[in-house]
Structure formats: structure tokens, C-alpha cells
Amino acid sequence: MLILEFTLPPLPHFIACDYGRLPVGSRHVSRRNTGIFDLLFVQSGCIYIGEEGRDYEVAAGDCFILTPDRYHYSTAECKEDTLYFWLHFQTTGPWTLLEQDSEYRLEHPLSEAPVFLPTYTTTPFTQLIPQYVHLSQPGKFNDVLEELTLLGKSLHLPGSRFKQQLLFQEVLRQLADFAASEAPSAQMVCAERAAAYLREHYREEVTAKALGESINFHPVYIARCMQKAFGCSPAAYLVRYRVERSKLLLMQTDLSIARIAEEVGFNQSAYFTSCFVKYEGVSPRKYRQRFAY
Secondary structure, three states, rough: OOOEEEEEEEOOOEEEEEEEOOOOOOOOEEEOOOEEEEEEEEEEEEEEEEEEOOEEEOOEEEEEEEEOOEEEEEOOOOOEEEEEEEEEEEOOEEEEEEEEEHHHHHHOHHHHHOOOOOOOOOOEEEEEEEEEEEEEOOOHHHHHHHHHHHOOOOOOOHHHHHHHHHHHHHHHHHHHHHHOOOOOOOHHHHHHHHHHHHHOOOOOOOOOOHHHHHHOOHHHHHHHHHHHHHOOOOOHHHHHHHHHHHHHHHHOOOOHHHHHHHHHOOHHHHHHHHHHHHHHHHHHHHHHHOOOO
């Protein structure tokens, strides 16, 4: 399956959309380097189209995204009247076309992703969107495209263009859900259950035994799964999460350093400071001073 990988932010943005009709014997137009993404969703009939040596039969319920920098061409005449939506969109951020999802997973191991996101910094991430997909619930997709098309006739009304952008994100969400529909591995299930337990009980003293009993996995297996998924042990994950929670308290409260250490699960204030410096490069006190006025 060909996959479009977008780096966000910025979000891809909607340009325009409308209905299209191809009578029997007609063809989809051939174009090169259009500079925009062209999403096709077929209601009925079939569009015969190719892109850079790959041929597609985009039938009822199918969605296909033509890319801005490639040659698109008709491969056959329509054998029946074909009704479809077209939607143009673009992004000002980086994007690429991956040959298949498996390549993405091999080149982007989960352990390379950030375990915790910075509190006051925008962190770019990637989102996968299938280039060609048969939708399991085309009716929902169709409804959103119909609403988008109707909004195009009332752009003089306040808020219409903003609502178009919001609806377009729903289009992408439905496509992204399909790209992410693969069931997670047993290791990922174990790692996320362990992480969820640690996030819930971070204020308490957590032992490897208690963690294992809570999610019904052996502690050694849990450690192996978390190392693969997050690049750290359960103990390291817990310490880092406690530090992240402490940063919020340092910025949003006047609690003492010792009290904050206690609130986030550290038994000793000195150990809390040592862990904080390890991950943040400054002491909790100096970190708080960044936001003082």
C-alpha cells in the first residue's frame, strides 16, 4: 500500500472541492506537476487512472490521492456514467510518498519517538495517509464531502472558510484511521498497558512485581517491551514522567521544591533534584525562574 507521510505542523489545508461526472466513453484528464494534491472519491462507476507507471481502477467507495509533482493520466474510458467528488488541498510542510507501510515501520523504530513531549515547545510529528484505499464506511466519508461542497456555495457567510478547514481535517482523520487500522503487536499492547499503569500510579511507590501483577505480564517481558517501544526501562519511564509532572507544578504553583518532589512521587528532595537536572540540564529552582516575573 502506498502511503503519504506528512510532517505536522503545519496541517495540510483545504483549497476547493466539488462534484464531478464522467459520462460513458469519457476519460479523466491527464495532467503533470499540478502543484496541488487532488483527492478523488468515487460515488458510482469507476475512474481508470495511472500515476508514474502505476495503474488504478478507482471504483465506488474508493479514495485516491493524486500527488502534486507527478504525471497523472487516463488508462481507459469509463464503461458507465461515473460520479465522484474531487478535492484539492496542499501543505506547506514536508511530505513524501512511501512505497509501503512496512518500509516506514522498519525505518522509523518506535524507540526513536520522544517518550514525553516538551511542555512549552511545539514538537513536529509525522502522519500517514493512504494514497489509495477502499473505505469500509464510504457513507460517512461521502457526507463530509457533501457538506464541504455545499459550504463552497456560501463562502460569503462568516465562518464558512474556517468550517471548511475543520471539515477537511475530518476527511484526513478518516483516512488516517484506515492507515492506522493494523492491530498493534503483543509487545506494543504490553508496553502501552505498562506505561498507562505507570502514568496512573506515578505518585505511589511502584515495584516491578506490582506492575507485572497489574497487567498480567512478567516483569522481565514488560521491561523488554518498553525498551523496544519507548527506548527505556519501566523505572526510567516512571522517573521521566514524574519529572514532566513536576515541571507543570513548578510553572503553575508556588509549592516548595520539597513539596513538589513529594507530590510527584519522589521520596527525597535531593534525588528529585538530581533526576531533574539529568533530564532538564538545570535545577528545579532555576527552571522555575525561567517563568518568574
